[in-house]
Amino acid sequence: MPEGQSSLDLLEIWESLMPSLSIDCVVFGFHDGQLKVLALKLKNTEQYALPGGFVRKDESVNEAAHRVLRDRTGLTDIFLEQFYVFGERERGDQRVHQEVFRANGVEIPDDHWLFQRFVSLGYYALVDFSKVRSTPDWLSESCDWHDHRDLPPMILDHNAIVTKALETLRLMLDHKLVGFNLLPEKFTMGELQQLYETILDKELVRSNFQRKMLSLGIFERLEKKMTGAANKAPYLYRVELNTLRNKD
Amino acid sequence: MPEGQSSLDLLEIWESLMPSLSIDCVVFGFHDGQLKVLALKLKNTEQYALPGGFVRKDESVNEAAHRVLRDRTGLTDIFLEQFYVFGERERGDQRVHQEVFRANGVEIPDDHWLFQRFVSLGYYALVDFSKVRSTPDWLSESCDWHDHRDLPPMILDHNAIVTKALETLRLMLDHKLVGFNLLPEKFTMGELQQLYETILDKELVRSNFQRKMLSLGIFERLEKKMTGAANKAPYLYRVELNTLRNKD
DNA sequence: AGTTTATTGTATCATTTAGATACAATAATA
DNA sequence: TATTATTGTATCTAAATGATACAATAAACT
Numbered sequence: 001m002p003e004g005q006s007s008l009d010l011l012e013i014w015e016s017l018m019p020s021l022s023i024d025c026v027v028f029g030f031h032d033g034q035l036k037v038l039a040l041k042l043k044n045t046e047q048y049a050l051p052g053g054f055v056r057k058d059e060s061v062n063e064a065a066h067r068v069l070r071d072r073t074g075l076t077d078i079f080l081e082q083f084y085v086f087g088e089r090e091r092g093d094q095r096v097h098q099e100v101f102r103a104n105g106v107e108i109p110d111d112h113w114l115f116q117r118f119v120s121l122g123y124y125a126l127v128d129f130s131k132v133r134s135t136p137d138w139l140s141e142s143c144d145w146h147d148h149r150d151l152p153p154m155i156l157d158h159n160a161i162v163t164k165a166l167e168t169l170r171l172m173l174d175h176k177l178v179g180f181n182l183l184p185e186k187f188t189m190g191e192l193q194q195l196y197e198t199i200l201d202k203e204l205v206r207s208n209f210q211r212k213m214l215s216l217g218i219f220e221r222l223e224k225k226m227t228g229a230a231n232k233a234p235y236l237y238r239v240e241l242n243t244l245r246n247k248d
Numbered sequence: 249m250p251e252g253q254s255s256l257d258l259l260e261i262w263e264s265l266m267p268s269l270s271i272d273c274v275v276f277g278f279h280d281g282q283l284k285v286l287a288l289k290l291k292n293t294e295q296y297a298l299p300g301g302f303v304r305k306d307e308s309v310n311e312a313a314h315r316v317l318r319d320r321t322g323l324t325d326i327f328l329e330q331f332y333v334f335g336e337r338e339r340g341d342q343r344v345h346q347e348v349f350r351a352n353g354v355e356i357p358d359d360h361w362l363f364q365r366f367v368s369l370g371y372y373a374l375v376d377f378s379k380v381r382s383t384p385d386w387l388s389e390s391c392d393w394h395d396h397r398d399l400p401p402m403i404l405d406h407n408a409i410v411t412k413a414l415e416t417l418r419l420m421l422d423h424k425l426v427g428f429n430l431l432p433e434k435f436t437m438g439e440l441q442q443l444y445e446t447i448l449d450k451e452l453v454r455s456n457f458q459r460k461m462l463s464l465g466i467f468e469r470l471e472k473k474m475t476g477a478a479n480k481a482p483y484l485y486r487v488e489l490n491t492l493r494n495k496d
Numbered sequence: 497a498g499t500t501t502a503t504t505g506t507a508t509c510a511t512t513t514a515g516a517t518a519c520a521a522t523a524a525t526a
Numbered sequence: 527t528a529t530t531a532t533t534g535t536a537t538c539t540a541a542a543t544g545a546t547a548c549a550a551t552a553a554a555c556t
Contacts, residue, residue: 019267021367061335061367085330085369087309119269119309121333175423190533208515210534215513230524231532438504456544458505463542478553479503 014113018055022118023065024086024158025051026165027073028148029129030182035148035198036129037162038072040140044103047096048152050161051143052120065123072143074133079126079181083168084161087119092156094118100139124165126181166199173199177218180239188225188234189213262361266303270366271313272334272406273299274413275321276396277377278430283396283446284377285410286320288388292351295344296400298409299391300368313371320391322381327374327429331416332409335367340404342366348387372413374429414447421447425466428487436473436482437461 027038039048053068055061062082070076094115101108108114134143146152148166151159172178179195180187193209213219220240224233275286287296301316303309310330318324342363349356356362382391394400396414399407420426427443428435441457461467467485474481 018365018367021268055335055367057365058337060337061333063337082333085309085333087303087312087369089306089308089311117266117305119266119303121335171423175419188533205515205517206533207517207535212514214534224523226523227532228524229532230526230530232522232534233524234533436504453544453546454504455506455546460543462505472552474552475503476553477503478501478551478555480505480551481553482504 016056016058018057019113020116020118021055021061022120023053023055023061023068024120024122024161025065025068025072025080026122026124026162027051027069027132028124028126028165028169028182029132029145030195030198031129031145033194033198035182035195036145037148037151038132038134038143039146039152039154040072040136041142041144041152042100042103042139042155043141045100046153047100048154048158049140049156050154050158051137053137055121061121065121069123069125071137072135073125073127073131074135075127075131079178080123081172082121083124084122084164085119086122086157086161088157089117091118091120094156096155104139120161122161122165124168126169126178128182128184130184169199177216186222186225186236186238188236190234192237264304264306266305267361268364268366269303269309270368271301271303271309271316272368272370272409273313273316273320273328274370274372274410275299275317275380276372276374276413276417276430277380277393278443278446279377279393281442281446283430283443284393285396285399286380286382286391287394287400287402288320288384289390289392289400290348290351290387290403291389293348294401295348296402296406297388297404298402298406299385303369309369313369317371317373319385320383321373321375321379322383323375323379327426328371329420330369331372332370332412333367334370334405334409336405337365339366339368342404344403352387368409370409370413372416374417374426376430376432378432417447425464434470434473434484434486436484438482440485 025038029036029038038051040051041048051068051072053064053071055064059067062080065080065082066076066078069078069080094117097114098108098110129145134145136143148162151162153159154162169178173196179199180192182195183191189210190206192213193204193206196209197204218240219237222236222238225236226233273286277284277286286299288299289296299316299320301312301319303312307315310328313328313330314324314326317326317328342365345362346356346358377393382393384391396410399410401407402410417426421444427447428440430443431439437458438454440461441452441454444457445452466488468488470484470486472481473484
């Protein structure tokens, strides 16, 4: 049995949690022109899972999601929103967790609460890839980025959860202005366009994209970014934080 | 103690339910040029509540919401969608239910599951006002429509839930095409416009509204509606069901 | 029966937004 | 200094939206 974790501990933990409720986070990042998703590789198996957790009795569901995200990425103050509740009767074989425990030498009775039905609250987060310090949880051996078009097979309905999260992100990208949460503080219009093209899976006309973005009036133009390339240097932009606010 | 319901029954019911999860439905209807919301008047109190319920262990959360809606309105096959999870630590005084029970002569211990913390899944429904046969539940003396701008004080955070539901409806009205779910099968463009104006709280230019709606190409023009008024009779329209589909 | 009235359906204008293309400005290289 | 690739902006066109006008018409009134 691995150190620091016993069936007794699990029972104590259970008492402090909201029963039947779980949280799954689809953490989006952007790197190398790819939209990435954080996934955990479960110890001693070939299974992957989304960062997730449970809701404590003394915290709100949104607080729980922020805590999960902080534990896996080290980030606070991130864009994080509910997008769907996954509450099918059979969301996939709940025994996957049992397999994981067995693979790690932990015997837990079949009727343990962990293997009961959970309704999962789906959250999606938009983070600055470069700021993330990804950290596996105690069941996982690693926590890494995967291209959203090439995700490993994940437990339960986690692949479907990512699909739904991406749909929501596409919707919100047109609707609210949330895209730049995936970029560093300073970015060029070219980088922003590449981000939009990746998420929407559609090519955009550069000049028109630039016109539209700048007409929003939410960007502050900073110094030029000397790229070293043999051509005109693009300006860096920053979102004027006074203009927008992402709160719970 | 009222017939048909005892503490023992409640315990049995409890065993069949997903713990800590509840469902609240904001049922929108349209009548007399007003956007209406269904609310229950709790027996022997001046408190109101949204139609709601719990999730059975053998049904999905969406099925649970449909069941709640069927029980309160008699309707199946309605537009019903999740819009938010209300999971604050203190969503208001959970003892309101206790008050209701006391007012009805039912003593339930303070530590009963009904008074514990619940996370509520918010659903909103769009229904044909004329088709609803509103039916109170066993805790309520009536189930009636209220103008959305003049709702009675409701328990817990139910007033806030309605506000959030209305925001979602406004968003979806622009985005998807869901408005006509609030109208009878056949309707005039004038009626549809009045509906949009009420929901969006904004006047629209008739000719432009008509042009936009008809350009969607989802309406089938039927016979004229002879209103009896001394002017040109408007056509009735129906949504071509082949074109659109609302599924879970 | 002809006139009046209010409302509907559609046309037409102007304005705004979006798509397509062109071109001057420019950072590094040849 | 010319070349090159890319950026920022302008311009033209097309589509969507806003504002207004007007003919068609169901019932009431003369």
